[in-house]
Amino acid sequence: xxxxxxxxxDRDGNGQSVSLKxxxxxxxxxxxxxxxxxxxxxxxxxxxxxxxxxPVVRRFPMIPGxxxxxxxxASNHPDFQVGDRVVxxxxxxxxxxxxxxxxxxxVSGDWLVPLxxxxxxxxxxxxxxxxxxxxxxxxxxxxYGCTPADGPILVTGASGGVGSMSIxxxxxxxxxxxxxxxxxxxxxxxxxxxxxxxxxxxELSGPGKPLAKExxxxxxxxxGSTTLANLLSHTHYGGAVAACGLAxxxxxxxxxxxxxxxxxxxxxxxxxxxQKALRLQAWDRIAxxxxxxxxxxxxTTIPLADVISAGADILAGKVRGRLVVEIG
Ligand code: NDP
Numbered sequence: 001x002x003x004x005x006x007x008x009x010d011r012d013g014n015g016q017s018v019s020l021k022x023x024x025x026x027x028x029x030x031x032x033x034x035x036x037x038x039x040x041x042x043x044x045x046x047x048x049x050x051x052x053x054x055p056v057v058r059r060f061p062m063i064p065g066x067x068x069x070x071x072x073x074a075s076n077h078p079d080f081q082v083g084d085r086v087v088x089x090x091x092x093x094x095x096x097x098x099x100x101x102x103x104x105x106x107v108s109g110d111w112l113v114p115l116x117x118x119x120x121x122x123x124x125x126x127x128x129x130x131x132x133x134x135x136x137x138x139x140x141x142x143x144y145g146c147t148p149a150d151g152p153i154l155v156t157g158a159s160g161g162v163g164s165m166s167i168x169x170x171x172x173x174x175x176x177x178x179x180x181x182x183x184x185x186x187x188x189x190x191x192x193x194x195x196x197x198x199x200x201x202x203e204l205s206g207p208g209k210p211l212a213k214e215x216x217x218x219x220x221x222x223x224g225s226t227t228l229a230n231l232l233s234h235t236h237y238g239g240a241v242a243a244c245g246l247a248x249x250x251x252x253x254x255x256x257x258x259x260x261x262x263x264x265x266x267x268x269x270x271x272x273x274x275q276k277a278l279r280l281q282a283w284d285r286i287a288x289x290x291x292x293x294x295x296x297x298x299x300t301t302i303p304l305a306d307v308i309s310a311g312a313d314i315l316a317g318k319v320r321g322r323l324v325v326e327i328g
Contacts, residue, residue, distance in 0.1 A: 068100025077109025
């Protein structure tokens with residue numbers, strides 16, 4: 001029976017265990033495209049899955065890894081042929097469907113996009129769901145009508161994956177980017193990515209007022225909780241905030257004041273079930289606009305075996321930028 005190497009999460013009466021082991025190809029789930037996975041990455045959600053700190057995984061055994069890049073090995077899908085290079089983000093991989101911390105994956109071809117033009121598989125995973133989500137947030141702000149001429153934009157969780165990518169993409173789009181971080185030692189890194197100003201995240205993490213001084217025209221938030229509440233209360237009249245994360249908590253202790261007195265909009269961002277046309281638009285724009293030197297500066301490469309310990313690191317806020325997982 002044919003097997004491949006995979007990080008596997010198992011669960012028994014004693015709880016969850018994670019190991020790198022051989023996995024039987026016969027156990028792959030349904031799908032019309034089989035991939036040889038060459039690269040993956042580590043997102044916050046992968047950290048939750050690997051550590052079991054939140055009930056992200058909903059079937060066992062599970063191969064985590066919400067993102068993958070690889071080569072089509074077999075296909076019954078009309079859009080993909082053997083040898084095509086593709087990228088996979090979300091759609092429940094690593095949660096309900098076997099994911100990409102493995103040498104092989106079998107998925108629906110409807111979930112795949114072609115490897116973006118001008119990007120290597122490793123670069124596409126340096127972007128990963130974090131970068132594609134940052135672009136979804138930027139596109140949402142633009143659809144709402146926000147422009148750099150409106151004023152500065154705040155990026156929270158700045159040293160993380162979504163934050164780092166947001167800074168690089170917003171700076172390229174002409175925004176005056178203010179980066180909120182709990183890691184002042186990363187100020188030079190954040191400025192190199194394109195941040196014009198740094199604020200300490202403690203300015204936003206305590207309980208705030210329903211309305212506070214108008215400081216930012218827009219925001220991209222990956223932290224949630226009081227940070228998002230404070231960002232909303234500091235947003236200019238008519239501004240908008242794209243909310244995509246919960247690194248600081250899932251709650252949102254705010255009031256209706258920013259919405260009904262300042263006409264502020266809260267735009268929700270979901271990457272997992274985003275439709276294909278929007279994914280393709282996001283990846284095209286990333287391929288066109290993302291400075292490859294900045295991408296390299298925010299990326300570190302690790303082997304597949306190291307992803308298990310890195311899962312705890314990302315939840316502890318110890319990962320800077322993006323981690324690429326080399327598999328092939
Ligand atoms: P990272 O861990 O890379 O980044 C999160 C950052 O948030 C940290 O680097 C840190 O930045 C900051 N942070 C962490 N803990 C706290 C805290 N307790 N209070 C305030 N700030 C904190 O994760 P990702 O960038 O991969 O993901 C960020 C969030 O976005 C996660 O919640 C993730 O689940 C979510 N997400 C959602 C998606 C969607 O589809 N909606 C897609 C992708 C991610 P610093 O040290 O600079 O302060």
